[in-house]
Amino acid sequence: MLTRLFKPLFDLKAPFRSGVLWLIWGWLILLVLLPNLLVIGVSFLERDPQDFIRFSVTLDNYRRLFDPLYLGVFLRSLHMAVLATVLCLLIGYPFAWGVSRVTPRWRPLLMFLLIVPFWTNSLVRTYAIKVLLAGNGLINSFLIDVGLISQPVQLLYTEGAVIIGLIYVLLPFMILPLYSVFEQLREDLLAASADLGASRWRTFRHVVIPMTMPGVIAGCLLVLLPAMGMFYIADVLGGSRVLLVGNVIKSQFLDARDWPFGAAASVLLTVAMALLLLAYWQSVRRVRQQVAL
Amino acid sequence: MTDAATAKPSPQLSLRGLAKRFDGKAVLSDIQLDIHDGEFITLLGPSGCGKTTLLRMLAGFETPDEGSIRLDGADIVGLPPNHRPLNTVFQNYALFPHMTVFQNVAYGLRMERCPAAEIRTRVEQMLAMVQLSEFAARKPHQLSGGQQQRVAIARAVIKRPRVLLLDEPLSALDFKLRKTMQLELKRIQRELGITFVFVTHDQEEALSMSDRVVVLNQGQIEQLGTPREVYERPASLFVARFVGEANLLPGEIAGVADDGRVQVDVMGQRMLLRRPFFPATPGQKVKILLRPEDMRLGTADESGFPGRVLERSYKGSTLDAVVRLDAGPDILASEFFDEDYPDFDHRRGEPVTVTWVPSWEWLLPDADAPV
Incomplete structure (x- = not known):
C-alpha cells in the first residue's frame, strides 16, 4: 500500500509524473497536513497572554467546550445549520430533478446560471442581502407600498436572516451533487418500476429516493459543514445576536486571543465533519450506483 | 401452438x-x-x-x-x-x-x-x-x-x-x-x-x-x-435480404406458361421457374432468390452458370464457397458434407458451374429495377 503510494514519486523514467506528484504532495503537506497538525497541537496547550500559547499540555480547552455556554452555541449553530440544510434540500431536490429532465440542450445554460453568483465574492453578496432585508430595504418598502404592512418588519438581525443568507450562499453546493445523481438516474429504472405496477409516488419512494441518496447526503454535507462555520454571514445578517460555531472560533482567535480554545473548537468542528464524511462514505458503498453488465 | x-x-x-x-x-x-x-x-x-x-x-x-x-x-x-x-x-x-x-x-x-x-x-x-x-x-x-x-x-x-x-x-x-x-x-x-x-x-x-x-x-x-x-x-x-443469406440473381420474365410457371431469362439462359406469388407479365424484371443451401456446385464441364471459386471456408458441418459468376454477381453456396464424396472440395480459383435444386427458387418483383 505505502510502496504503491510513494514509488511513483521516485520514478526517474517518468520525471513529469513524479514532479507533479511532488508538487501535490508538497502542497497537501505544507498547506493541509501541517496547519491541521498545528491546530490540533495548539488545542492541547495553555493560553499565554503575551505569547498566545504556553507549552504545557492540558485538556482544559476541551473541557471548556462542554461548558453550557459553548455547548449552547454549538447546539444552536447545529440547529441553524440543519434548518438551512433541510431548506436547501427542499429547494434543491426538485430543482436538480427538473434540470436533469429538461432537454440536454438547455441543461448547460441552467447549470451555468447556477454557477454565475460564484463570480462575486460571497461576502459582497451577503451585504447585498442586507440591502434586501434591512428595515428600509427593498422587501420592506415593497410590502409597505403594496399595503400589506404599515410598519417595517424586523427581518435583518434575526435567525431567519442568517438562515436566508446561508441558503443563498450554499444552495449551489446542494444542487450540484444532486444534479449529478439525477443525471445518472436511468430512465429505464423508472419505466421498470411503473411496468411492475408502481404508481409515480411509489416509484419515487422506492426507486428515486434510494438511487439519489448519495447525492442527497453529499449535498447535505456540503451545506451543513460550511453552514456551521460561516461566521461572516452571522456577523453581517445576524448582528451580534446570532452566533455560529464559526463565530466562536473567529472571536477566540481574533478578539479574545485565546488560540488554544479556538483551536479546540475548530478541532471539534473538524471531527464532526470527519464523522459525517465517514457516514457518507459508508452510505455510498451501500447504495452502489453501478450495475455491472 | x-x-x-x-x-x-x-x-x-x-x-x-x-x-x-x-x-x-x-x-x-x-x-x-x-x-x-x-x-x-x-x-x-x-x-x-x-x-x-x-x-x-x-x-x-x-x-x-x-x-x-x-x-x-x-x-x-x-x-x-x-x-x-x-x-x-x-x-x-x-x-x-x-x-x-x-x-x-x-x-x-x-x-x-x-x-x-x-x-x-x-x-x-x-x-x-x-x-x-x-x-x-x-x-x-x-x-x-x-x-x-x-x-x-x-x-x-x-x-x-x-x-x-x-x-x-x-x-x-x-x-x-x-x-x-x-x-x-x-x-x-x-x-x-x-x-x-x-x-x-x-x-x-x-x-x-x-x-x-x-x-x-x-x-x-x-x-x-x-x-x-x-x-x-x-x-x-x-x-x-434481411432474413438469412440471400443470393439474388437478376432475371426477366419471357413468358407465362398455362400452369402458372414462368419462362425467365436468367443471365443469358432461358429457364422454366416455379409460379410466382405475384402476377407476372412478360418483360418484367425479377429477382430470383436462392438460399446458400439451395446451391449446388459442379465441375466446369457440367451445365449451369459458369464461375470461379473466390473463397472457400470450412464451417464444420458445411463447406461454404463464394463463387464469382462469369455473367454476374458473387453468390454464396453452402454445401453439406456427403459421405459418398469425401473430397468434393473445390480449390480457390477453380472454374465451376453453379446450379440449384429445381423448384427451390423464389421469385420476387425487382423493386430496385428502374421502371
Whole structure:
C-alpha cells in the first residue's frame, strides 16, 4: 500500500509524473497536513497572554467546550445549520430533478446560471442581502407600498436572516451533487418500476429516493459543514445576536486571543465533519450506483 | 401452438391502425396485428424500424397518435403502464441496483400489496425456476450478465402477466450464452403458457424461437408469417435480404406458361421457374432468390452458370464457397458434407458451374429495377 503510494514519486523514467506528484504532495503537506497538525497541537496547550500559547499540555480547552455556554452555541449553530440544510434540500431536490429532465440542450445554460453568483465574492453578496432585508430595504418598502404592512418588519438581525443568507450562499453546493445523481438516474429504472405496477409516488419512494441518496447526503454535507462555520454571514445578517460555531472560533482567535480554545473548537468542528464524511462514505458503498453488465 | 391459437375466435391482443410520429417523422404507420394467447411472436427488423416503439406502446410508455390496442377486447391505449397486465423485460435488464435479487423479483408483488408470506413463497418458486435460488441475497452488480438476465425475466413474469414483452433481451450476452438463454426462454414460455412479444434485430434468433415473425421496415409491416414462410417465401426483397443469406440473381420474365410457371431469362439462359406469388407479365424484371443451401456446385464441364471459386471456408458441418459468376454477381453456396464424396472440395480459383435444386427458387418483383 505505502510502496504503491510513494514509488511513483521516485520514478526517474517518468520525471513529469513524479514532479507533479511532488508538487501535490508538497502542497497537501505544507498547506493541509501541517496547519491541521498545528491546530490540533495548539488545542492541547495553555493560553499565554503575551505569547498566545504556553507549552504545557492540558485538556482544559476541551473541557471548556462542554461548558453550557459553548455547548449552547454549538447546539444552536447545529440547529441553524440543519434548518438551512433541510431548506436547501427542499429547494434543491426538485430543482436538480427538473434540470436533469429538461432537454440536454438547455441543461448547460441552467447549470451555468447556477454557477454565475460564484463570480462575486460571497461576502459582497451577503451585504447585498442586507440591502434586501434591512428595515428600509427593498422587501420592506415593497410590502409597505403594496399595503400589506404599515410598519417595517424586523427581518435583518434575526435567525431567519442568517438562515436566508446561508441558503443563498450554499444552495449551489446542494444542487450540484444532486444534479449529478439525477443525471445518472436511468430512465429505464423508472419505466421498470411503473411496468411492475408502481404508481409515480411509489416509484419515487422506492426507486428515486434510494438511487439519489448519495447525492442527497453529499449535498447535505456540503451545506451543513460550511453552514456551521460561516461566521461572516452571522456577523453581517445576524448582528451580534446570532452566533455560529464559526463565530466562536473567529472571536477566540481574533478578539479574545485565546488560540488554544479556538483551536479546540475548530478541532471539534473538524471531527464532526470527519464523522459525517465517514457516514457518507459508508452510505455510498451501500447504495452502489453501478450495475455491472 | 400456433394452430391451436389461431383456431380461437378472437385474438388476445389486437392492434388496429397504430401510428406514431416523432417530430413530424413517421416512426410507425398503420400497424395491423393480431396476437394470440400463448403465442411466441417476434418483431424483427433493423434498428430504427419502429419495433421498440411498438413494444413501448404495448407496455404503455408511448401513446400512439392513431389507432387502438385491444387486450381481450378492451382498449388499453389510455391505461398507464402500472395498470396494464403486461410486463416488460428491458434491454439492459433495468434491475434496481440498490435492491437484492430477492427484492428485485419481489418488487411487482409488493406493488400489488401482496401479503409478505405469499411474496416469499412466490419469489422462492420463481428463483428456483430460473435457477437463482442461492443468489437471492446478492445485488445485481454481483451477478453475471446471464444471471442478471434471468432476474429480469423472473421479475417480469412473477406478476403472471397476460403478455410478456421482451426488448432485445439477449443482445448484451455473448454468443454461447445467447444460445443457452434462447432455449431457457422457450422453456419458460412453455411452462408458463404466457404470450411472448419478443423484439430483436437478430434474424437467426427470430427464426429459431418464434411461432410467428413480424418483419418491420421503416415503420411498416413487411411480412407476417411463420419463420419458415418468412425465410422460404419472403414477400419482398427487403425481407429476402434481411432474413438469412440471400443470393439474388437478376432475371426477366419471357413468358407465362398455362400452369402458372414462368419462362425467365436468367443471365443469358432461358429457364422454366416455379409460379410466382405475384402476377407476372412478360418483360418484367425479377429477382430470383436462392438460399446458400439451395446451391449446388459442379465441375466446369457440367451445365449451369459458369464461375470461379473466390473463397472457400470450412464451417464444420458445411463447406461454404463464394463463387464469382462469369455473367454476374458473387453468390454464396453452402454445401453439406456427403459421405459418398469425401473430397468434393473445390480449390480457390477453380472454374465451376453453379446450379440449384429445381423448384427451390423464389421469385420476387425487382423493386430496385428502374421502371
